[in-house]
Amino acid sequence: MSASNETYTEDQYLEVNKYQPKSSSGKIANYVDTRVGGTGIVREFGRKVFPDHWTFMFGEVALYSFIITVISGAFLTFWFDPSMATTRYSGSYAPLQGLEMSMAYATSLELSFDVRGGLFMRQLHHWGALMFVLAMSVHMIRVFFTGAFRKPRELNWVVGATLLVLGLGAGFTGYSLPDEVLSGNGLRIIDGMLKAIPVVGTYISFFLFGGEFPGNEVIPRLYALHIFVIPALILILIAVHLFLVVTHKHTQYPGPGRTERNVVGYPVGPVYAAKAGGFFFIVMGVLSLLAGTFQINALWNYGPYDPSPVQAGTQPDWYIGWFDGVLRIMPGFIGNIPLEFVIPTPWGGNSIATPVLVPMIPITLLLLGVFVWPWLENWITGDKREHHLLDRPRNAPTRTAFGVAMVVWYLVMWGAASSDLMATHFALSLNDVIYWLRAAFFLGPIIAYLLTKRICLALQRKDREVALHGHEAGVIEVSAEGEFHEKHKLPNEHELWTLVSYEAPAPSGPQPNAKGKITALEKLRARLNRIWFEDRVEPVSREEYLEVMRHHGHGPSALEAAESRQAITAGTGSDSR
Amino acid sequence: MKALSQKRRHPFAFVALLLLGLLLTGGLYAAATTVNQAQASNTPDGFSSEQVEEGERLFVANCASCHGMNAEGSDAGPSLVGVGAASVEFQVGTGRMPMQMQGPQAQQKPPQFNEEQTSQLAAYVASLGAGPGIPDDEWLDVDQGDPARGGELFRINCAMCHNAAGAGGALTEGKYAPSLHGVDEVHIYTAMTTGPQNMPVFNDANIPPEDKRDIIAFLKTYEQQGSPGGFSLGFLGPVSEGLLIWTLGLALLIGSMVWLTSRSS
Numbered sequence: 001m002s003a004s005n006e007t008y009t010e011d012q013y014l015e016v017n018k019y020q021p022k023s024s025s026g027k028i029a030n031y032v033d034t035r036v037g038g039t040g041i042v043r044e045f046g047r048k049v050f051p052d053h054w055t056f057m058f059g060e061v062a063l064y065s066f067i068i069t070v071i072s073g074a075f076l077t078f079w080f081d082p083s084m085a086t087t088r089y090s091g092s093y094a095p096l097q098g099l100e101m102s103m104a105y106a107t108s109l110e111l112s113f114d115v116r117g118g119l120f121m122r123q124l125h126h127w128g129a130l131m132f133v134l135a136m137s138v139h140m141i142r143v144f145f146t147g148a149f150r151k152p153r154e155l156n157w158v159v160g161a162t163l164l165v166l167g168l169g170a171g172f173t174g175y176s177l178p179d180e181v182l183s184g185n186g187l188r189i190i191d192g193m194l195k196a197i198p199v200v201g202t203y204i205s206f207f208l209f210g211g212e213f214p215g216n217e218v219i220p221r222l223y224a225l226h227i228f229v230i231p232a233l234i235l236i237l238i239a240v241h242l243f244l245v246v247t248h249k250h251t252q253y254p255g256p257g258r259t260e261r262n263v264v265g266y267p268v269g270p271v272y273a274a275k276a277g278g279f280f281f282i283v284m285g286v287l288s289l290l291a292g293t294f295q296i297n298a299l300w301n302y303g304p305y306d307p308s309p310v311q312a313g314t315q316p317d318w319y320i321g322w323f324d325g326v327l328r329i330m331p332g333f334i335g336n337i338p339l340e341f342v343i344p345t346p347w348g349g350n351s352i353a354t355p356v357l358v359p360m361i362p363i364t365l366l367l368l369g370v371f372v373w374p375w376l377e378n379w380i381t382g383d384k385r386e387h388h389l390l391d392r393p394r395n396a397p398t399r400t401a402f403g404v405a406m407v408v409w410y411l412v413m414w415g416a417a418s419s420d421l422m423a424t425h426f427a428l429s430l431n432d433v434i435y436w437l438r439a440a441f442f443l444g445p446i447i448a449y450l451l452t453k454r455i456c457l458a459l460q461r462k463d464r465e466v467a468l469h470g471h472e473a474g475v476i477e478v479s480a481e482g483e484f485h486e487k488h489k490l491p492n493e494h495e496l497w498t499l500v501s502y503e504a505p506a507p508s509g510p511q512p513n514a515k516g517k518i519t520a521l522e523k524l525r526a527r528l529n530r531i532w533f534e535d536r537v538e539p540v541s542r543e544e545y546l547e548v549m550r551h552h553g554h555g556p557s558a559l560e561a562a563e564s565r566q567a568i569t570a571g572t573g574s575d576s577r
Numbered sequence: 578m579k580a581l582s583q584k585r586r587h588p589f590a591f592v593a594l595l596l597l598g599l600l601l602t603g604g605l606y607a608a609a610t611t612v613n614q615a616q617a618s619n620t621p622d623g624f625s626s627e628q629v630e631e632g633e634r635l636f637v638a639n640c641a642s643c644h645g646m647n648a649e650g651s652d653a654g655p656s657l658v659g660v661g662a663a664s665v666e667f668q669v670g671t672g673r674m675p676m677q678m679q680g681p682q683a684q685q686k687p688p689q690f691n692e693e694q695t696s697q698l699a700a701y702v703a704s705l706g707a708g709p710g711i712p713d714d715e716w717l718d719v720d721q722g723d724p725a726r727g728g729e730l731f732r733i734n735c736a737m738c739h740n741a742a743g744a745g746g747a748l749t750e751g752k753y754a755p756s757l758h759g760v761d762e763v764h765i766y767t768a769m770t771t772g773p774q775n776m777p778v779f780n781d782a783n784i785p786p787e788d789k790r791d792i793i794a795f796l797k798t799y800e801q802q803g804s805p806g807g808f809s810l811g812f813l814g815p816v817s818e819g820l821l822i823w824t825l826g827l828a829l830l831i832g833s834m835v836w837l838t839s840r841s842s
Contacts, residue, residue, distance in 0.1 A: 054834035061830055095728045095798055112805070123806055130822040131830075138827070181732065181741065182814065275837055282833045290826060295806030296818050301741040303732040311736040312746025312754065318819030418816040420747035429681070429751035 046269030051252040055146075058139035060276060063238065064283040065135055069128035070231060073174075075121045081107040082177060082223035084216040093300050101179075101304030104219050108178040108299055124291035129174060131287060133167045133319040140164060144373075144403050146390040148251045150383070154374035156244040159237055161370045166234050168319050173226035175317055178297075179219055184305035185314050187218065189324070196356035198343075214307060253390050254501045256494055260388050315417055325416030326359040329437050362441075366410060380528045382508055394463070395502035397456035398532045404452040405445035412440045453535065460504075460537035466491055467499040467540045468548045500545075504536040624662070624700030632701025635694055639675055648705055653679075661708020662699035663767040669695045671764050673773070681751035682774045709770040709780075716786045717762040722794025731792050734779065742812035743796055748775055758800055762793050 021030045033039055050056075083103035089096050091106070093113045111118040140160060143149055149157035172190075176183045191213045194205040210217030249263050258264050266272055290296075302311065316324050332339060332355045339354040369376075377399065378384065393400040415422070416437045423430040470488035478484055491499060510518045510526035584590060637646065643654030650656030657664070668674035669690055673683035690698065696711075703710065715721070732741060740746045743757035752775050757765065769789055772778035779789070803809075810817035 052838050054831065054838040057834045057838070061834075095724045095795055095802075097725050099725055099729060119806055126818075127822065127826070130818065131826055134822055134827065135830075181736075279833070279837060282837075283830070286826065286829045286833070289829075290821070293807045294818075294821060295804045295809050297815075298742065298804065298806060298809070298812070300805075301812070303728065303741070306732075309732050309737060311732070311741040312738050313740040313744065313814045313816070315815040317815050318822070321815075321819065421813060421816050423747040423751070424745060424753050427751070429749075430747045431750055 042269060045246070046267060046273070048246060048249075048268045049263045049265045050250050050268065050272055051258075051263060051265035053253060055142050056250070057279065058135050058142055060279060061283055062132055062135035062139055064280045065128050065132035065287065066234065066238070067280070068284055068287055069125055069132055072121045072125040072128060073227065073231075076111060076118075076125060077227060079107055079111045079115050079118065080104070080177070082220050084179065084214075084219050089304075096300060096303070099304060102219070104177060104179040105299075105304050108180075112300065120291055123294075123296050124287060125174075126296045127287050127290045127294075129171050130296075130317060130319075131283075133164070133171055136160070136164045136167055137319070140370075141403075141407070145393040145400055146251070146253075147387060147396055147399065148390055149374045150387040151374075151378065152386055153244070153248055153251075156241060156248065157374050158371055159241045159244065161367075163234060163237050163241065164370075165367065166230055166237065170226065170230045170234065171317055172320055173222045173230065175297075175320075176222050177219060177226060178299045179305050180299045180302035181305055181309055181311060182297075182299070182302040182314055184214065184307070185310055186316050186320075188213065188307065189327070192353075193356055193360070196353035198352055198357075199350055214305065249388065251388050251390050254392070254498055256497045258389060260386065263388070312420065318414070321417035322410055322413035323359075323363060325413040325419070325437075326362060327356065328419055329413075329416045329434055329441060330355050330359045331438075362409070362413065366406065369406070380525060380532050382511075382525075382529065389501075391502065392498070394456040394459040395504070397453050397460070397535060400456050401449045401453035405449040408448040409441070409445040412437060412444050416441075457535055457537055463499045464537060464540055467496055468545065469552075500540045502539050504538050505533060506536065507533040624696070624703060628697045628700035629704045632697035632699070632704075635690070635698050636701050639689075640698075643676075648702065657702050657705060659706035659708045660702060661771065662696075662703040662711050663709040664771040664773070665699035665702045666695065666711055667764055667767040667771055667773055669698055670761070670767075682753070685755065709767070712763065712766045712770075712786065712789075716790050717766060717793065718790070719762065719794040719797045722790040722792075724791070724795040724798040726788075727791030727793070727795030728799075730784065730788055731795050734784065735792070738776075740812065740814075742809075743799065744812035757796055760796075762797070765789075765793050765796060 016034065019030065021027045081103045085103050086100050087103050087106050089099050089101055089106050089109065091097070091109050091114050093109055096109065108122075111122055113119070143157065143160070172186070176187050191205050191209065194208065195201040197204065205213065208218065208221070209215040210221075250265070252258050252263060252265070255264070268276075303309075315321065339358075340351060341354070342349040342351045391399075416434075419433045419437060420430060422428060423433050470490040473487040473489045475487040476484055477487055507530040508526070509529075510522050512518050513522065636644075636648065640648075640654075640657075643651060644657050645651045645654075648657040665674075668683070670688060670692075672686040672688040675689060676683045677686060688695070699711065702708075731743075735743075738746050738748065738754035739757055740754075745756035746754050748754060754776070766789055768776060769779040769784065769792075770781075784792070804812070810821060
């Protein structure tokens with residue numbers, strides 16, 4: 001379509017000028033269209049086909065939450081003053097009147113109590129932020145477990161992962177702005193983490209805080225990051241992310257008529273545009289409902305920041321929870337041996353804060369793992385083809401099991417951030433909670449891996465069973481000979497397609513390189529490949545299906561129907577290697 | 578002085594000295610015993626000797642199995658000599674004592690004794706030795722307190738265990754700092770003066786009665802104001818907020834997604 005625009009013939013040129021709309025709305029529309037080229041845009045994007053499935057909408061939720069957060073955030077900037085200059089509070093919240101505090105905290109209180117609608121907007125902003133990161137996380141989990149990150153979408157997966165990290169940054173910088181005790185404690189932990197970096201840590205901390213913690217520069221700096229740098233980066237990456245989605249076209253779940261070469265769904269215009277637009281307002285409605293009915297970040301409770309107190313129940317927002325949790329489960333001593341030690345140096349010694357540094361290892365591994373996963377997986381599987389059809393999670397047992405293991409690992413660290421509340425609310429000993437979490441940190445992922453893999457394989461076997469013998473109908477029949485058997489209902493075409501169209505290749509073994517040698521790296525790959533593929537349930541093949549149909553003594557008509565079932569051919573044969 | 582030194586060998590001098598000595602010791606003893614009596618029968622809390630007697634009877638029947646017949650303590654419970662009336666007011670008045678069972682710490686439950694019996698027990702325990710007493714009403718009058726100052730004191734001294742909003746928090750080995758919502762003024766005060774369970778003692782040198790009143794005023798103001806932003810989610814901060822977005826928030830969204838995609842055609 002854009003190509004036809006480029007070859008703009010003389011006739012077409014004249015025709016544009018000749019066209020005279022009759023109605024006044026037509027005139028306006030034509031005026032705009034001849035100047036912005038709306039027709040071309042609508043023709044290009046309005047015909048874009050998107051498949052319909054509810055799990056495809058989390059990314060949309062993330063986008064809408066982000067927009068809502070930006071709008072409510074803009075409202076907040078009209079009153080919020082990111083200054084650490086001291087003032088005496090004289091607003092309408094009685095329990096803080098007359099106290100010395102920073103302008104940042106005073107204006108946050110003003111927003112909460114003296115600006116009409118300010119508290120609602122603050123809560124909307126905060127709930128929106130929680131929802132933004134939540135939606136990105138769930139979206140990422142969906143993409144992972146359905147294999148949507150595979151070629152050609154690896155780079156878009158990286159863009160998405162970067163967006164998630166930026167989301168954490170946006171959230172944390174915002175959480176720190178009101179300058180009350182809670183967020184100050186959060187900053188103190190960040191300060192501690194920075195200072196734990198050997199040799200340069202202190203310098204980095206002094207650089208960030210403009211001197212000794214807390215200083216009086218960090219809030220304005222975080223503000224600049226929070227309202228300008230990070231949102232700008234997020235916006236740019238969202239644009240890239242969506243552009244790539246349009247370029248790649250959307251993935252789809254396997255089903256009748258869906259192949260690697262098409263997209264089955266509805267065009268953007270008019271159905272999808274209307275639905276997506278409406279969905280924005282649903283997300284807005286859900287967030288407004290939360291903001292209007294549930295209190296979030298009651299910053300008037302915490303009081304003006306003072307480095308001395310730390311309050312019970314001090315936690316970060318959920319998405320930073322795993323940083324806090326992993327610090328909580330890391331022991332500072334093993335027996336009587338302190339894990340922190342000092343390297344003697346001519347200038348006095350450098351302390352190595354192992355209890356702070358070691359917890360950063362799992363966090364780094366997980367984050368790094370997210371970024372490199374697409375390449376890691378296709379290196380192991382050796383699968384270099386494009387994929388536009390999604391996997392059902394059970395049909396990629398090893399990936400699903402590994403993913404669940406990593407989710408469990410994350411959940412243990414995340415849960416550990418609420419160890420104190422688990423202890424009080426379930427009447428447990430805090431010490432025991434920590435010991436159990438430590439055990440779960442190491443054992444949880446392993447157990448999750450083994451269990452998930454078995455469950456996936458069992459589900460695949462069940463699918464096979466259903467494809468070949470049908471669903472148990474719950475009707476017991478007695479034959480004339482007195483034999484009992486249960487009636488089975490064969491799956492319909494649609495279901496059969498879903499049940500059989502997947503691949504389960506056998507382990508490929510080490511492949512020699514161009515020089516005919518098998519390198520050590522290749523041996524490692526082959527070993528991982530065997531782990532990946534050795535437990536497999538083969539999909540039902542056409543021959544097998546027909547054989548079973550014949551064996552069951554189904555009449556000729558049933559057999560004929562079975563032979564005509566496209567699913568069997570499409571599922572196993574032509575598309576695989 | 579000269580006359581005195583000349584007469585020191587007078588035959589009656591010895592008798593006079595003896596008389597003087599007897600008078601002094603007797604007088605001191607009398608003075609001392611009346612002071613003791615004043616503490617026992619007329620303590621600053623204004624307990625009468627009948628209350629003490631009645632309290633002793635209650636004590637022997639309900640408390641002595643752990644605290645000993647004379648409140649001297651045993652393996653099962655500490656000595657109560659010198660813990661003061663304030664301790665009884667707090668422990669018995671909030672139902673923590675008599676203890677339901679041994680555990681990391683005494684649990685709050687509906688009080689087993691009425692106010693009259695509680696003050697009788699308090700009278701008996703106060704009679705065992707000096708200790709923190711029941712505060713005067715003046716120190717419990719929240720109208721005279723300054724909630725802003727009290728809030729500051731609360732955040733510095735109390736919030737690390739009791740949570741910034743007084744919602745309570747965890748301590749080690751199954752112990753915990755309880756929620757302060759709905760706790761009587763007198764129990765907040767006596768908890769500070771006696772330091773029950775794992776709580777430190779905040780005596781009058783540490784936090785003067787005026788400051789204690791400010792803290793109580795803060796807690797009561799806080800209780801009255803409710804939660805301005807809607808449901809409080811237990812005043813627990815980010816954890817309950819995270820839980821809500823992952824349960825209700827996600828459920829509402831998934832519900833609307835399923836609804837939207839189910840009516841595409």
